[in-house]
Amino acid sequence: MSEGHPADGIRRAQRFASAETSEGAQELAPRATTSAAELGREVGAVLRIPEGGVLDAGDIDVERSSDETMIINMGPQHPSTHGVLRLMLELDGETVLRTKPVIGYLHTGMEKTGEELTYVQGGTNVTRMDYLSPLTNELVFALATEALLDVEIPPRATWIRMLMSELQRMSSHLMWMATNGMDLGSTSMMIYGFREREMILAFWEKVTGLRMNHNYIRPGGVAADLPDGWEDDVEVICDTILRRTYEYDELLTGQPIFRDRMEGVGAMSAEEAIALSVTGPILWSTGVAWDLRRTMPYLEYDQLDFDVIVGTYGDNFDRYAIRLNEIRESVKLVRQIAGRMPPGDYRVQDRKVTPPPRARIDESMEALIHHFKIFTEGFRVPEGEVYVAIESPRGEIGCYLVSDGTSKPYRMHIRGPSFVNLQAVPALLRGGLLADAVAIISSVDPVMGEVDR
Amino acid sequence: MSATEPTPAGPSGAAGSEQAAGAPGGSGMPEVPRAPGRWTEEVAFPPRASYHQLGGEYKASGFEQLSDLTAVDYLSHPGRALPPGVGAERFEVVVNLLSIARRRRVRVRVQVPAELPELDTLWDLYPGVEAMEREVFDLFGIRFPGHPDLTRILMPEDWEGHPLRKDYGVGRVPVQFKEAPGPR
Numbered sequence: 279m280s281e282g283h284p285a286d287g288i289r290r291a292q293r294f295a296s297a298e299t300s301e302g303a304q305e306l307a308p309r310a311t312t313s314a315a316e317l318g319r320e321v322g323a324v325l326r327i328p329e330g331g332v333l334d335a336g337d338i339d340v341e342r343s344s345d346e347t348m349i350i351n352m353g354p355q356h357p358s359t360h361g362v363l364r365l366m367l368e369l370d371g372e373t374v375l376r377t378k379p380v381i382g383y384l385h386t387g388m389e390k391t392g393e394e395l396t397y398v399q400g401g402t403n404v405t406r407m408d409y410l411s412p413l414t415n416e417l418v419f420a421l422a423t424e425a426l427l428d429v430e431i432p433p434r435a436t437w438i439r440m441l442m443s444e445l446q447r448m449s450s451h452l453m454w455m456a457t458n459g460m461d462l463g464s465t466s467m468m469i470y471g472f473r474e475r476e477m478i479l480a481f482w483e484k485v486t487g488l489r490m491n492h493n494y495i496r497p498g499g500v501a502a503d504l505p506d507g508w509e510d511d512v513e514v515i516c517d518t519i520l521r522r523t524y525e526y527d528e529l530l531t532g533q534p535i536f537r538d539r540m541e542g543v544g545a546m547s548a549e550e551a552i553a554l555s556v557t558g559p560i561l562w563s564t565g566v567a568w569d570l571r572r573t574m575p576y577l578e579y580d581q582l583d584f585d586v587i588v589g590t591y592g593d594n595f596d597r598y599a600i601r602l603n604e605i606r607e608s609v610k611l612v613r614q615i616a617g618r619m620p621p622g623d624y625r626v627q628d629r630k631v632t633p634p635p636r637a638r639i640d641e642s643m644e645a646l647i648h649h650f651k652i653f654t655e656g657f658r659v660p661e662g663e664v665y666v667a668i669e670s671p672r673g674e675i676g677c678y679l680v681s682d683g684t685s686k687p688y689r690m691h692i693r694g695p696s697f698v699n700l701q702a703v704p705a706l707l708r709g710g711l712l713a714d715a716v717a718i719i720s721s722v723d724p725v726m727g728e729v730d731r
Numbered sequence: 732m733s734a735t736e737p738t739p740a741g742p743s744g745a746a747g748s749e750q751a752a753g754a755p756g757g758s759g760m761p762e763v764p765r766a767p768g769r770w771t772e773e774v775a776f777p778p779r780a781s782y783h784q785l786g787g788e789y790k791a792s793g794f795e796q797l798s799d800l801t802a803v804d805y806l807s808h809p810g811r812a813l814p815p816g817v818g819a820e821r822f823e824v825v826v827n828l829l830s831i832a833r834r835r836r837v838r839v840r841v842q843v844p845a846e847l848p849e850l851d852t853l854w855d856l857y858p859g860v861e862a863m864e865r866e867v868f869d870l871f872g873i874r875f876p877g878h879p880d881l882t883r884i885l886m887p888e889d890w891e892g893h894p895l896r897k898d899y900g901v902g903r904v905p906v907q908f909k910e911a912p913g914p915r
Contacts, residue, residue: 302888315879319854319861382885389870390894394901425770552795552831555859566831573834661812665827665838666770667798676799678825682808693799693827701862730885 306349306366306378320376320704346370354383358461358716361726365703365715372712377704381697384730392690396656397423400687401493404677407692408728409490410453413446414670415692415728416495421576422666422679423497426659429631432623433578435499440577441512441615442485442495444608448519449478450671451601451608454723455526458598461720462539467529474519481511498632499625512616520609523602531602540595544706544718547592556702558673558695559604560722563589563596570669581618584611597721604671630657656685672696672723694728764814774838776817782841783851786826789837790856794828797857798836800864801825802843802871806897821845822873826853843873852877870895 309317353364362383368376392403404419405412417439424431456471479489484505486492494501530536546556548564561568569586571579587603589596625632633652634645651657659681667676673695680689699722706718763777763785777785803823805811813819820842828837843850852875853860864875865884872893875881883890892899 303882304884304888313879319858319879382883382887385885387894390901553858555797555857555863557798568831573831574836663803663825664770665799665825665836667827667836674798676827678799678801678827680803682811688808689803691799691801693801697862697866698859701859 304380306368306376320378347375359719360724363724363726369712374707374710374712374715377707379700379703381729384726388731389691392687396685397497397659398652398656401496404692405491405493407731408725410725411446411450411671412491413442413495414675417443418666418668418675418677420495420497422664422677423659425664425666426662426679426681429498429626429628431499431626433620434622435624436577437615437619438500438504438624439495441612444611445478447671448605448608449475451605454601458720461716462536474522477515477518481515503624509616512612516609516612520606523605526602539717540598541593543594543714544710544721545591545593546702546706550705554701555698559597559600560699560702562587562600564592565590570667570674576668582611582614594717594721658683658685670695673699692731694731696724696728700724700729764816772835772837774840776814776840779841779850785839786853786856789828793832794830794837796829796831797860798829799827800860802867802873804871804897822848822871824850848873850875854878
């Protein structure tokens with residue numbers, strides 16, 4: 279009768295409840311057990327060393343002992359870490375000394391999955407990476423596949439792609455405005471951002487059948503033509519959202535509390551941003567106008583008139599202002615695209631790439647065979663490798679695609695802008711207050727689906 | 732908010748001399764096989780020994796940013812097209828570099844043998860490569876001596892194996908179509 283003493287059960291429960299999330303060496307270690315090189319990286323000293331120089335041990339404030347500082351966890355379940363981002367912070371009082379993002383909690387092996395799916399199915403996989411801008415992911419995958427296939431897609435498909443990309447940028451930045459407002463305590467902005475984004479999602483539902491994860495942009499064109507009356511919908515979206523961006527100005531831009539929390543917080547220099555491979559609004563906020571739509575044009579962006587918005591100080595407020603003004607630039611672009619939408623096919627008329635229309639299957643044996651082949655085996659892509667990079671709302675999204683001549687990619691790698699931009703977080707947080715951490719993480723705009731893939 | 736554009740190519744004289752320095756076989760550049768690429772101006776195939784040196788030369792000739800570093804396991808596709816003089820190995824590390832000032836991209840493909848999957852780190856040249864090298868180490872098992880913190884980044888610390896290798900099977904969860912018998 280020895281089993282079942284109540285204290286045993288309680289002890290077991292305590293042990294269970296206090297089990298820690300441990301990632302071993304991936305975690306931020308105390309200074310005593312960290313090598314000088316890693317410490318240098320974590321405090322950003324490596325960015326300050328001159329060309330070809332070696333790390334100066336004296337540049338790191340190593341004299342700080344572990345008992346003055348404290349290492350705390352933020353996440354992965356913290357509500358304002360945008361998903362399952364886990365940050366380990368070394369604090370001296372309220373000042374952040376070192377930060378280390380610990381990621382991988384959402385890793386689902388999507389690059390491995392991509393090797394098991396045909397090029398036709400691949401779009402359904404990549405669209406789930408950056409779930410706030412799914413169409414950009416589909417676009418980069420489709421462009422990479424087309425570069426290997428060497429097919430010329432019809433002009434209407436290109437312009438539909440541009441229209442969708444720019445609506446995507448608006449919706450993604452509106453979502454960012456919403457979550458950023460939420461992080462800074464402005465629940466009204468949260469509601470407004472989601473309200474405006476809803477208009478775009480409703481339009482997409484009309485066009486693609488889905489609100490998110492559309493698989494709409496496919497190798498060879500787009501899945502369906504724009505529905506009747508799309509011009510009116512786009513017009514309403516543009517008018518409404520442009521008008522509402524000025525309401526956001528009134529709500530946030532001039533508000534003293536908001537400005538206090540944003541101005542001068544999380545500043546970064548252009549050299550640091552370039553060295554850390556940072557792209558997108560964070561790079562623009564430092565004054566570098568590197569927008570792939572302008573500098574390395576893809577689709578037909580070189581025919582459109584738009585401005586690249588850049589900042590001066592590289593702080594949170596610059597990043598906020600850039601995203602707000604990007605929405606206006608995208609409205610401008612969407613209007614131009616809608617006005618110049620060419621007629622014609624919305625996908626390439628190559629029977630080996632594009633499945634035949636449903637009506638043809640009933641009358642033509644060949645069409646039936648092509649339909650069957652494309653959906654069971656997929657189309658074969660010539661051997662080769664290509665790296666295609668386009669501008670996502672978060673920065674440069676790249677797709678490195680290797681084909682071995684079969685109908686499945688031999689290797690499909692996505693360069694996620696959030697994954698790379700996350701490296702800027704330790705540099706942005708260093709020396710700031712813990713209270714600003716939430717605002718800074720928010721201004722980096724990481725999407726964990728893309729970070730972990 | 733002022734829109735400052737990066738100088739596309741600069742005045743013709745300066746651009747000409749820059750391009751001469753970056754041209755194949757130009758002064759300072761190690762002699763490595765090169766090929767033109769799609770969406771990229773050139774693809775360089777350095778041997779492992781001069782990979783880091785080539786990275787340094789590219790950085791000195793104006794490629795300020797490292798866009799992407801990844802790897803490919805060519806275990807089941809050994810007969811790929813490579814320029815003459817490049818011996819195919821199992822792994823290939825692929826680096827995409829970007830010149831913001833000159834609006835150019837280059838790709839570096841370096842062969843890494845399966846017996847000793849090691850490659851010099853580029854971290855001292857491009858600090859932004861840190862997470863990418865960790866990812867390649869995690870998913871391919873290629874080590875980067877000199878990297879400050881070479882630990883797994885996406886997989887759990889105690890994971891066995893490197894998932895993106897071709898001899899690593901695709902795990903599947905069996906799908907239960909009928910109602911499963913309950914625990915009781």
